[in-house]
Amino acid sequence: MSSPALEAVDLSKTIASGERSLTILDGIGLSLNTGDSLSIVGTSGSGKSTLLALLAGLDVPTRGRLSLLGRDLTTLDEDARAAWRTGQVGFVFQSFQLLSGLSALDNVTLPLELAGTDLAEARETAQAFLSQVGLADRVTHTPRQLSGGEQQRVALARAFACRPKILFADEPTGNLDGQTGAAIIDQLFALNAEQGTTLVLVTHDETLAARCARRCRLADGRLHED
Template identity: 60%
Template sequence: MDATTLKTVLEVSHLAKTVDTVDGPLTILHDINFSVAEGESLAIVGASGSGKSTLLGLLAGLDTPSKGQILLMDRDISAASEDQRAQIRSQHVGFVFQSFQLIDHLTALENVQLPLELAGMPRAEAAAKAQVWLEKVGLSERLKHRPKTLSGGEQQRVALARAFVTEPDILFADEPTGSLDEQNGQKIIQLLFQLNQELGSTLILVTHDMALASRCERQMVLNNGRVVASD
């Protein structure tokens, strides 16, 4: 993919994150710089503790940096309020978590339709669209099941449907196969890239799984909070 001809959807400049600890300030990320074009896929890899998940949270507007700038869909989320970041996420972002983050008392259908309802879509329309996406991930027989009655692989498929149902411009995934066995992990990888290709959205994922990372067009390696390799 020729990124030079495509719109930049994410631009990160001199990003740093420092937190206070009992032993004093701890810098988790140091001077991170990169950009991602529309429709690209990028894997952020590195050892445990390298800062991968912290970086992903900043990119998705779930946290704010100590220094630097993040432009997401041409909007400066590093300077935005919490409400403004939430609005940007609802308009442009999907997120898949390692731990699924489904709401226990809601059915699979209700979990998937929730982001649509929060965005203002009428309940019946949201339910119909959610059902379509659950069918896409092979869960047409599990619409009324609650998370505790679903296997890990099924829960992650519900989470994928929820992430894609809003047709996001950019999808963030944090160790999407980390809680799954190898067989279910491979199924989720196939599904993730299939759905992403179908929508043409930008994909940014954090993983320690190099097989998953190799499926992405680009890989960026973090070590001790610094980018040590990128393509």
């Protein structure tokens, strides 16, 4: 039997707050299989982004264990976690996180190159994914020449171009208007279905959350599945 794509056991995060300790997450348990889609909802300040960072191995827990794609990340240092994510894990952020000096094509090509793909093949793949999200005629434009919706589509193309096994999205429509956000989400789930990628979304948007096969709510540092 194959191992889960993601498994968190007793995951907790405590930070110092003056002379006191503040528990943000307390005993989180979660298991996702390959191809699952999960939304995590909760009020502002409930710790959703902190949890996503822990699940993706971008941060380390105070207590507990996290297995991502069959590897226990809690035993690895930052460089080893980054190496394990390369080519396997994709990210879509609310703030897009595009490199301002690079064209749309180069923003999508770069992570492919870093994963070891030949430059010509990387550019061909990047071009194909930008076309898939409707930006075939915008590949030479830099982020500042693109609208917010177009920038997020570049971010989607970048996230999926490496054909990740798991994708994490943090409020992916938070900076977009309703119509543009809906189009982005349609593309996100279409790409997810085509590639069988495990999807983890953090959102305050209940409509978006309902599109995932599973939904959890984060409250008082604990995760409750709806």
